[in-house]
Amino acid sequence: MDEREIMKKQVNPYFLETEGLTMHFPAKTDAFGRPISWIHAADGVSFCVPKGKTLGVVGESGCGKSTVGKMLMDIYHPTGGRILYDGVDITNLKGRERRPYVQKMQLVWQDPYSSLDPRMRAGDIIAEGMKNFGLVKSAAERKEKVEHLMEMCGLFPDQAQFYPHQFSGGQRQRICIARALSTNPEFIVCDEAVSALDVSIQAQIINLLKDLQDELSLTYLFISHDLNIVQFISDEIIVMYLGQIVERGTTDKVYGNCAHPYTQALFSATPAFTPEEKKNKKRILLQGDVISPVDPPAGCRFRSRCPYAAERCKEEPQWREVEESHFVRCHLFDEGGKTA
């Protein structure tokens, strides 16, 4: 089945789409500085996010999930593929043409300690984006808007005078969110936005993100390694392994009936803590090592660790439909069987 077809089947209309997004970084160069081997950080990543929904991206470190987020934000320029924003191809837009999309797409980083300038006051951090895009006319209006944003994100307006170090981790992440909202974005990439926070604070920030989504009809790309959090916040999920998407579908389907052996291992490795959950849990321990992302061999990239690996896994697996709006890329589903 063609990847485009799959996506068309999933949802309509899309808001943000990618087609075969690819990012290869040069790994080694020859004597003349020409690259001779490449790190395949992302290989043919295609997905679409419907307006007002959340797409969760799950995977372990090195699977390319952050690279995908950075390509969307034009921090990395993709070496292949297209990004469509509301139907417009923005992949190669530069400078003035790109600016309106920069304003509409914002990013919340993982680490609220290093993503805020320690020498700027919270209010100035939040106001910077507005000033840059000329969204406010006067200082008074700016102040009002900053205060409004701070309140919306659960901060006190009089904290605008404080420096980042005077806030706690959770509050700093609220500043980051307020800063992202300051340019009136439609689309926000949350790159591990709650991973650095304490458990009790994580819940607060996730609730805040959900409330803001309802209020401002925002669209999220939520990147995280924490499966429980992703399932809570996302409508749809893609699972990545070594730069490729291996499974995709609506959250309920992927979580209820995970198909790819990697997804199964990932789910089983997440420790449960209530006794009844622990009882229903089967552990799948993966053996073997991760293939190097430098010029990976053809075929399924998970085969070095897969308990079901066979000869046919040396060929590239195709997308197969497991059930309605749930797709997997694994040879186990070649005959339409659901053996795994």
Next chain:
Amino acid sequence: MSKTKEMLLDVQDLSVDFRIDRKTTLSAVRNVSFQVYKGETLGILGESGCGKSVTCMSILRLEPEKTTRYPSGRILFGEKDLLRMPVKELSRIRGGEIGMIFQEPMTAMNPLFTIGDQMMEVLRIHNPRMEKAEAYERCVETINQIKIPNPERIMSSYPFSLSGGMLQRIMIGMAMLNRPKLLICDEPTTALDVTIQAQVLDLMNGLKEKQEMSMIFVTHDLGVISEMADRVMVMYGGRKCEQAFSEELFSKPLHPYTQGLIRSHPRPGEKRDRLEVIPGSVPALKDMPKGCPFHNRCPFAGSECKETFPEYEEAFPDHWVACHHWRKAVSHG
């Protein structure tokens, strides 16, 4: 059950203060007591700033000598009190009878020496008369035990050339070299991916059974702790607030903080619009409130919570809680 078992480590009424300057001292841990029995794993659960790391660093007195004070407490390891032991004697125990694993495997290793050098050093410091060849053999054997292929190559490689999961396994192997009676693990898997974490946890459990040692396992991750620990102690604001057998704690939490912590966790396969949250955030050490440190975030707090820290109460057999209102909290939850 645990009372009949042999006690290995007995921490009594431990308090730890840090001197910042002449006028200010911050107290990071206050009046914490716990026991570790032979062959069991004690989990310490808490968020950042709750004193869990300070507690386990204090067992080996690894906090800076100059600025750390222990206003009260004893740490009995066998007959001896680790808090008052001369440093020379203590350093024989560090890495010997009591091993320790830290959170960041990358920073815990010296980048300038090979894995082999660093592993053999651990052995030869504690057994000065051991031949180099014998130490080498022991290290290779250990690397085999922690299921890393090609031990000879690993011995001669430098830390940067190994992945985080492999390094953490090496750290575990290193801590195991001297067959410790007690292994203190401070967030050993926090920096690792979940599938790697599962491997490491599995390995630790296997080694623990084989060598019949006890463990103190510190983490903020509820899932990991319920997997690893027999008993769990929950800390908040430098105090112990609840302690019970792992299964009981997660099915029947008594302290409002433990309850909040468990509820604020998204669960697999569960449909909720919002997560329940604990309002506010953990207070900084210097503004730790009087009385129960949790009172300003607690839904059940009354006036007495602001004044006095509650007594430890054995609510159910082997289930201890420090809360004035745990009965109310239980009937509400």
